Amino acid sequence: MTYVITENCIKCKYTDCVEVCPVDCFHEGPNFLVINPEECIDCSLCEPECPINAIVSEDDLKDEDKKYLEINTRLSATWPLITEAKAAPEDAKEWENKPDKLKLLEE
Numbered sequence: 001m002t003y004v005i006t007e008n009c010i011k012c013k014y015t016d017c018v019e020v021c022p023v024d025c026f027h028e029g030p031n032f033l034v035i036n037p038e039e040c041i042d043c044s045l046c047e048p049e050c051p052i053n054a055i056v057s058e059d060d061l062k063d064e065d066k067k068y069l070e071i072n073t074r075l076s077a078t079w080p081l082i083t084e085a086k087a088a089p090e091d092a093k094e095w096e097n098k099p100d101k102l103k104l105l106e107e
């Protein structure tokens with residue numbers, strides 16, 4: 001079992017989630033974060049840290065979000081680790097809960 005970062009993180013990237021992870025399995029891309037499912041120990045500590053509820057247990061993924069397990073797996077293999085929180089993008093607030101953000105994901 002793993003936790004998965006889903007669409008709402010795209011272009012928000014608040015990074016509040018990264019510092020609580022006991023196994024440092026968050027990876028950072030240009031406008032999104034992912035979790036390495038191979039490393040995640042399912043501790044659930046990160047889930048309540050995200051202010052926009054972008055982190056979801058694999059078991060609780062909605063059908064439309066199931067593709068994010070593959071996206072987290074694939075991108076965590078190449079994106080660098082992130083272990084310290086940093087400033088969010090200046091326009092992050094404007095992107096909260098916007099639909100159809102997957103097309104804006106920068107790999």
Ligand code: SF4
Binds near residue numbers: 020039
């Ligand atoms: Fe890290 Fe725990 Fe979140 Fe998995 S559930 S990414 S181990 S904080």
Ligand code: F3S
Binds near residue numbers: 012013014033051
């Ligand atoms: Fe993304 Fe939420 Fe973490 S917006 S970077 S999953 S705190």
